[in-house]
């Protein structure tokens with residue numbers, strides 16, 4: 001059984017694979033396509049957000 005799941009990158013809008021065990025709240029994922037850092041906000045259902053170097057609000 002496959003342990004990888006797909007994440008849609010909020011930055012480049014590409015789809016990349018991560019291991020299911022990497023999806024934990026507070027975990028930082030790196031997009032394998034553009035290198036963007038993506039924070040996991042929630043595991044189930046999966047919510048992510050793009051970590052930006054710019055400080056917004």
Ligand SMILES: [Zn+2]
Pocket residue numbers: 009010011012013014031032033034035036
């Ligand atoms: Zn990306």
